[in-house]
Amino acid sequence: MKRRELLQMAISLGGAATLGRDAFAAAPSAAASALGAGEFPAGFHWGAATSAYQVEGAWNVDGRGESIWDRYAHTAGKIKQGGTGDVACDSYHRYREDIALAKRLNLKSLRFSIAWPRIQPLGRGAVNDKGLDFYKRFIDAVLEAGMRPYPTLYHWDLPQPLEDAGGWPNRDTAQRLADYAEIVVKAIGDRVKEWTILNEPYVFTVLGYGIAIHAPGRREPDACLRATHVANLAQGLAFQAIKAVDPRLKVGGAYSCGPTRPASDSAVDRAASERQYKFSNLWFVEPALTGRYPQGVLPADKQDAMLGVRDGDDKRVRAALDFIGLNYYSFGYVRDDPRYAVPGLNPEWTPRPAFDHYAQTDFGWDIYPPGMYEIVMDMAKHTGGVPIEITENGAAYNVGLGADGRVHDPKRVEYTRAHLKELSRAIRDGAPVRGYHHWSLLDNFEWSEGFTQRFGLVHVDFANGQKRTPKDSADWYANVIASNKVS
Ligand code: FCB
Numbered sequence: 001m002k003r004r005e006l007l008q009m010a011i012s013l014g015g016a017a018t019l020g021r022d023a024f025a026a027a028p029s030a031a032a033s034a035l036g037a038g039e040f041p042a043g044f045h046w047g048a049a050t051s052a053y054q055v056e057g058a059w060n061v062d063g064r065g066e067s068i069w070d071r072y073a074h075t076a077g078k079i080k081q082g083g084t085g086d087v088a089c090d091s092y093h094r095y096r097e098d099i100a101l102a103k104r105l106n107l108k109s110l111r112f113s114i115a116w117p118r119i120q121p122l123g124r125g126a127v128n129d130k131g132l133d134f135y136k137r138f139i140d141a142v143l144e145a146g147m148r149p150y151p152t153l154y155h156w157d158l159p160q161p162l163e164d165a166g167g168w169p170n171r172d173t174a175q176r177l178a179d180y181a182e183i184v185v186k187a188i189g190d191r192v193k194e195w196t197i198l199n200e201p202y203v204f205t206v207l208g209y210g211i212a213i214h215a216p217g218r219r220e221p222d223a224c225l226r227a228t229h230v231a232n233l234a235q236g237l238a239f240q241a242i243k244a245v246d247p248r249l250k251v252g253g254a255y256s257c258g259p260t261r262p263a264s265d266s267a268v269d270r271a272a273s274e275r276q277y278k279f280s281n282l283w284f285v286e287p288a289l290t291g292r293y294p295q296g297v298l299p300a301d302k303q304d305a306m307l308g309v310r311d312g313d314d315k316r317v318r319a320a321l322d323f324i325g326l327n328y329y330s331f332g333y334v335r336d337d338p339r340y341a342v343p344g345l346n347p348e349w350t351p352r353p354a355f356d357h358y359a360q361t362d363f364g365w366d367i368y369p370p371g372m373y374e375i376v377m378d379m380a381k382h383t384g385g386v387p388i389e390i391t392e393n394g395a396a397y398n399v400g401l402g403a404d405g406r407v408h409d410p411k412r413v414e415y416t417r418a419h420l421k422e423l424s425r426a427i428r429d430g431a432p433v434r435g436y437h438h439w440s441l442l443d444n445f446e447w448s449e450g451f452t453q454r455f456g457l458v459h460v461d462f463a464n465g466q467k468r469t470p471k472d473s474a475d476w477y478a479n480v481i482a483s484n485k486v487s
Contacts, residue, residue, distance in 0.1 A: 028430035038424050038486045045148065045435030046481040047109030048102060048457060049392050051155035051199065053085045054444040056115065058092035062130040065121025067157035068167070068208075069447075072215035083450025089442050090466050092134070097468065099141050101458055102441055105474055106481040109148040111391060111437045112138070113155035113199065116180055123159030124176055132187045139191045150437075151188075152196040152254060152391075153181050153238065156204045156214070163216050168205055168227035171308065178237035185245045193250060196325055196391065197238045200256040201231040201284040202344075211347040214447055221345040222306070225298075229307040232287045232317040239288070239319035253288070254325030254391040257281045257375045259368075263335040263350050272336035276343040280332070281375070282382060288319040289383065297342060306341065324383050325391030327439070328372050328419075330365040361415070363396040363453050369418035376426040376433060389435035393419055396446070396453035399471070407459045407471035416473065420486040438477060442468070 031041060040046075053069045060066075073084035091098050102110050116123065118131030135151075142149040154177060162173055177197075185195065198204075207214040210224035218224075235253060242251050260277040262269035278294035286294050291314035298306055333350040340346045358366040372393070380388060395415040399407055416438065427433050443456035451462055457474040461467040480486050 028428060032427055032430060035424065035428050036485075037428075038421050040424060040436075040484050040486075041427065041434070042484070043434075044484060045109040045150075045389060045437075047107050047111055047148075047150065047435060047437040048105065048441035049111035049437040049439050050091070050098075050441050050444065051113040051152070052115035052118075053088070053155070053157045054440075054446070055089040055091040055098075055442055057085065057087040057090040059084075059086045061092065062118070062134065063121060063128040064115065064131065065117035065123070065128075066160040067115070067117045068160055068163045068215040069157050070117075071160050071163070072217055075217075078215075078217065079448055080450040080452050083445060083452075085445045088445045089460050089462075091442070094466065095138050096141055098442065099138075099145050099147075101468060101470065102142075102147060103145040104470070104478070105441075105457065106478045107147055107441075108481070109150050109435060109437065110142050110441075111150040111152065111196075113152040113157075114184060115157050116154060117157060117159045119184060120159060120180055123162035124179070127183055132184070135184075135188060136191070139188060143191065148194070149192050150194060150196070151192055152199045153177075153184060154197065154234075155199040156208075158216075167216055167218075168209060168230050169220075169223035171226075171230055171233065174230050174233035174237050177234040178241040181238040182241040182245060185242045185249065189242075189246050189249055193248075194323065195242055195249060195251050196254050197235050197242075197251065197319075198231060198284070199254045199391075200327060201228070201235065201253070202256050202280055205231050206344050210345045219347060221340060224345060225306050225341065226308040228283060229309060229313070229317075232284060233313065235284065235288055236317040236319050239321070250322035251319070252321045252323035252325055252389075253284065253319075254327055255281070255284060256327045257379060258328055259331040259371050259374050260334050261331055263333040263353050266336075268336035269334065272343045273334040276332070276334040279342045279344055281379070285321075285324065285379070285383065287317040288321055289386075291315065291318050321383075321386060323387045323389055323434075324379065325389050326376065326379060327392035328375055328390065329393065329395075331368050331371050361395040361411075362398045363449070365395070367395070367415060367418075369415075369422045372419045372422040373426045373429075376423065376431045377429065380426075380431040380433075385432055388431060388433045389437070390423065390433065391435075391437050392439040393436065394439035394455050396455050398452070398454045401459065401461065401469060405469070407469055409471045409473050412457075412471070412473040413476045416477065417486055420480065424486065 139149045205227040209227045212219040260273045262273040282294045399409045440455045443454040443460040446453040459469040
């Protein structure tokens with residue numbers, strides 16, 4: 001498909017960010033345009049991702065404090081089948097085995113997160129050295145295995161005392177995150193060169209404070225909008241704090257992203273889709289890069305009051321991100337509902353329209369590989385030449401151990417193959433993408449879904465001693481990495 005046709009398709013689908021703008025202007029480098037279909041550039045960061053609460057377990061070990069996910073998971077009725085991250089994959093104790101598995105998969109980059117409540121059990125003040133020591137050991141083992149350690153500072157495990165003080169809607173949380181970032185980077189910055197500050201700020205603010213699907217389970221749309229601004233402040237302040245420790249460190253973020261589509265052909269749904277596109281894709285990127293929020297999402301005359309913006313915040317939210325991480329899984333349908341300031345704050349999920357014809361993963365997410373191309377090209381247009389990494393992409397297929405002791409998961413292979421082909425196409429068309437991380441290395445605790453959704457390349461037998469078994473998809477992915485090509 002030519003770019004012009006793509007642009008028209010995006011417009012007809014309500015891809016707002018392309019409206020009124022020129023098609024992506026960057027010219028592919030000679031090296032990128034010399035790549036063949038399915039090929040990737042030399043030195044590509046092939047990886048997989050995990051996050052602390054989803055894999056570590058050891059929730060009350062070695063001085064770790066309580067997080068909002070501990071509190072939420074320990075509250076009856078919040079998580080499917082009563083799952084918790086108390087043990088999860090027990091990676092706190094089995095990390096050497098996990099790193100060996102990652103190496104066996106030929107990974108070049110291991111994305112993981114650092115648990116704030118291990119470092120500052122109360123979210124402020126006293127530092128727990130045992131927490132820092134764990135991540136030093138972990139990172140040293142990753143380096144010894146010849147992989148890049150690629151940590152995220154905040155993957156949703158806010159210390160509970162900060163939630164008790166108001167949580168993300170409380171402006172003070174921004175400075176708390178910046179202090180924590182400084183502590184970690186001072187202690188570990190010699191070992192790690194690239195730092196991701198926030199994982200999916202859209203998801204932890206909107207799902208956590210707007211529609212009560214994630215911890216801390218609040219359904220407060222007004223507070224949620226303020227939380228989005230505090231997350232932007234946190235990102236800016238943490239960025240500045242890390243650069244003050246060592247300006248050579250590279251600092252970025254990981255953002256959930258994907259096309260939006262109107263749930264019907266009505267004008268109001270089309271307009272809602274355009275607004276939601278900006279809210280879900282650009283709300284935490286544009287303020288960092290420009291100091292401004294995307295226009296046309298909230299009423300211009302009320303926006304500052306709704307967000308709790310103060311004088312000078314345009315400078316505080318600024319962060320000249322060294323890389324942009326994108327988490328892409330699927331697209332979303334959007335319908336208008338005048339009761340909510342932004343469609344994403346509507347707690348009622350938009351039903352799947354009758355015209356939807358896509359196959360779905362076991363999680364019920366529509367499978368749309370061209371969305372990888374569309375969103376990467378579009379984000380690249382917004383972020384200019386800033387390097388992009390895919391920080392997450394993957395699918396839940398709940399396949400267990402077969403009689404032969406193996407896990408045959410051909411659908412995960414097909415999902416990943418199709419998305420990687422689209423990613424290669426974006427690179428050949430000039431998008432500055434330098435890495436891809438599959439979600440996830442291991443089956444793990446999938447938030448409110450508990451252990452019911454398996455995203456891993458490696459199967460974990462939670463009921464039988466946590467035994468790890470690489471799936472067919474793991475072998476397939478190892479070959480992709482070895483050949484730097486998907487076919
Ligand atoms: C993303 C999260 C990640 C994982 C995947 C399936 O939104 O960042 O932790 O749960 O979804």
